[in-house]
Amino acid sequence: MDTPKTPTVEEINRNVKYLRLLSDRFPTIAAASTEIINLEAILNLPKGTEHFLSDVHGEHEAFRHVLKNASGAVKRKVNEIFGNTLRETEKKEICTLIYYPREKLELVKASEPDMHDWYLTTLHQLVRVCRTVSSKYTRSKVQKALPPEFAYIIQELLHESSDEPNKHQYFHVIISTIIETHRADQFIVALCNLIQRLVIDSLHLIGDIYDRGPGAHLIMDTLCHYHNLDIQWGNHDILWMGAAAGNECCIANVLRTSLRYANLVTLEDGYGINLLPLATFAMDTYASDTCKSFLPKIEEGDKTHNERTCRLISQMHKAISIIQFKLEAAMTRRHPEFDMDDRNLLGRINFEKGVLVYEGKEYELNDTNFPTVDPKDPYRLTKEEEEVIHKLHYSFVGSEKLKKHIHCLLTRGSMYLSINSNLLYHASVPLNEDGTLKEVLVHGKRYKGRQLLDKVDSLVRTAFSDEPLPEQQFAVDFIWYLWCGKNSPLFDKAKMATFERYFVKDKALHKEEKGAYYDLRDNEQVCDMILDEFGVTGEHRHLITGHVPVKTKKGEKPVKANGKLIVIDGGFSRAYQSETGIAGYTLVYHSRGLQLVQHEPFTSTQEAIREGKDIISSTQLVELSSQRVMVRDTDKGLELERQIHDLFLLLTAFRKGIIKEKGQ
Structure with missing residues (x-):
């Protein structure tokens, strides 16, 4: 010192x-x-391992497995400890036990002839793994992580070696007594959970927990209890936050997106949203409509959705889409500063010709059945539509489970985070075509760069304030703009072509042109400018983002701008995997460097437990530190040095x- x-x-x-x-x-x-x-x-001490995930999109099983195996960190530790002293199958068994201790124990008991011997061997192995993963922390920190029931015993085993002659018998007796008192199962579960916790010091989730997959609520249950977590809000997260705040445009978009992917589990089972009023209205209103453009996107071989179910979902899908377009027109009239009047397309339909009149051209519609749209007043909700959205509004704002999860997003989340020379945000920092920061009008004042993201963050929190604030109604409305506004840092496209993709045959109108940021993000100077804007320093500094899936199978690389930008959205969601060719990227930053992990599709938890099938992953070194990174070299180190001073x-x-x- x-x-x-x-x-x-x-x-x-x-x-x-x-x-x-x-x-x-x-x-x-x-x-x-x-x-x-x-x-x-x-x-x-060596710095703790940071784990970065993005765009998990409700894929609960794959998310849970990646969390449990720490993107291969557990397997690496097991290989380091046991090397060639164990066969590959034996090391695989240890890893599977660490990931799924309860389930694996049941399988072992069904086939193992000598459980006493198995317990003896396994407990010694798990203690070795636990001792290694705990070695980079203080005793005090490990102590706080210990399960209370076994805290003293684990502490003794971690800090006493069976190789020490004076303690050999002492160590052996502890293990033997655990087995003889029939506490081995509970002890193994506790030890495996502790290993999982200690392998990863902190988790960074860079947005888009919600939509597409069926288990977003289960992911949120896990995150709400995770020991050290931060979340950078994604556009799909903000949409659900807006729905919970009572923004009816957000509610309609949440329902439309969920119906598009036949994801009713999150809505009904997860949050208790009552879909019966929408279903009843849709069946009556669209009884003779094929709703062909609104058939749900389901996987090939899906047996959970029969033809009748798909038919109902498509009717509900169309019904809520029309309601959405009407609600959004009212929103844009209320806020002309959003500059989104060009998205109001129901009023540009020539119903007699069956065409959309857009920018002076006529585009043929593939669906001309609009039973609830009055050509003279196309954006007026019918009485029945008003009743449906009123009941849905009540259901969303009244969901206690949803409130709990949104509270977690607010307390653990933000628009961006600067940590250990890395700047984390979900989508973009809006830019002009010349690479300068773009000014965005928000409630009468212009903001850019860091000030823009700070203002957005503040408005999101204002929307959920218990104390009435002057900006509160605007803040609730603005959350919808964050979902689909052209200058939103969570969207940053010229338009969201929802109407066109459903109703217009000409695919030229389906294109959603990305903002200048996406053309410029491969420029190292632009990335450095953004890092400077947010005050991120350090010899090795990076932008880490998600949002736009990296098309790996087309040769796109996740590491851009000469290593300054890392995009870790690689297709966690099954809906994207045909496009990306893989099943996601994750990033691991430990004391020896930064590693990008590329994952292949996850089959199932059952196969992982029964056959020891891990996610097949390949690891790419992004940066290798010449010297081991210590706590002193981190943001936490700076904080501790201030405390020492x-x-x-x-x-x-x-x-x-x-x-x-x-x-x-």
């Missing part, structure tokens, strides 16, 4: 109020000195008598 500069009396006097408060926690020279020693020791101030204040030691 460098010898600290002796604090001056003037510096102590400037901070004396703060130091008196600090002395309540460290009342003596001994207490302050002990804490300095402790913090200095922590600075010299303050404690030295307190020590000097004690020694000079400016502040008296307590209890002396």
Whole structure:
């Protein structure tokens, strides 16, 4: 440790109020000195492993497995520890047990002839793994992670070696007694869960938890209880947040997107949303309509949705889409500053000709059945549509489970995060074509770059304020703009061509032109400019984002701008996998460097447990540190160094008598 500069009396006097408060926690020279020693020791530990995921889109089983195997980190640790002393099949068995201890134990018991011997061997192996993954943390931090029921026993096993002659029998007896008292199963589960927790120090989820897959609510259950988590909101997350805030445009979009992918599980089972009013209305209104353009996107071989179910979903899908277009027209009239009047297309239909008149041209419609649209007043909701959206509004804002999950998104989430020389955000920072930061009008004032994302973050929180605020209604409305507005940092496209894709035959109108950011993000200078704008420093600094799937099978690379930008949306969602060719990227940043992990499709949890099938992954080194990265080199290290400085101030204040030691 460098010898600290002796604090001056003037510096102590400037901070004396703060130091008196600090002395309540460290009342003596001994207490302050002990804490300095402790913090200095922590600075010299290897940095904890950070795990980055993005665009999980409701794929709960794959998400859960990647979380459990820590993107291959568990397997790497097992290989490092056991090397060639165990066969590959044996190492695979250990990994599967760590991922799914309860389920794997049931299978082992059904086939293992000598459970006592299996317990003895397995417990010794798990203790070795646990000892290794806990070695980069302080005893205090590990202690806080220990399951209370077995805290003392695990602590003894982690800090006593069976190789030590004086402790060999002591260590062996602990293991044997666990087995003899029939506590081995519970102990194994506790130990495996602890290994999972210690392998990853922090989880960064860079947006889009919701939509497409059926288990977003299950993912949120996991995240709400995760030990160290931050979330950067994605456009699909913000859409659900808007629905929970009562924004009816967001509610309609949530329902439309869910119906498009036949994902009713999240709505009904996850959040208790009552879809009966919509179903009844849709069956009556579109009874003779084929609703061909609204058939749900389901996987080939899907046996959970029969023809009758698909028919009903397509009717509901069309019904809520028309309601959505009407609600959005009212929103754009209320907020002309959104500059989205060009998205109101129901009023541009020539119903007699069956065409859309757009920018002076006529486009043939593939569907001309609009039983609820009055050509003279196309954006007026019918009485029945009003009743449907009113009941859906009540269902969304009244869902306690949804409120809990949105609270988690608010408390653990933000628009962006700067951490350890990495800037994390979901989609974009809006840019002009010349690469400069684009000014965006928000509630009468223009913002760009960091100020824009800060303002957006503040507005999202304002929308959920318990105390009525002047901007609150605007904030609730603005969440819809974040979902589909052309200058939204969560969307950043010229338009969302929802109407065109459903109703217009000419695919030229289906194109959604991306903002300038997406053309410029491969430019290293542009990435450096964005990093500078957000105050991100460091020799090796990066932008880490998701949102746009990397088309790996077409040769696109996730690492761009000479290593400055890493895009980790590789197709976690099954709906994207035919386009990307893989099943997602994840990123692992440990003390030896930054590793990008490419995943192949996950089959099922059952196969993973029964056959030991892991997600087949390949790892690419993005950066390898010449020296091991220590806590001292991280943002946490800077924080600890500030605390050490303050404690030295307190020590000097004690020694000079400016502040008296307590209890002396």
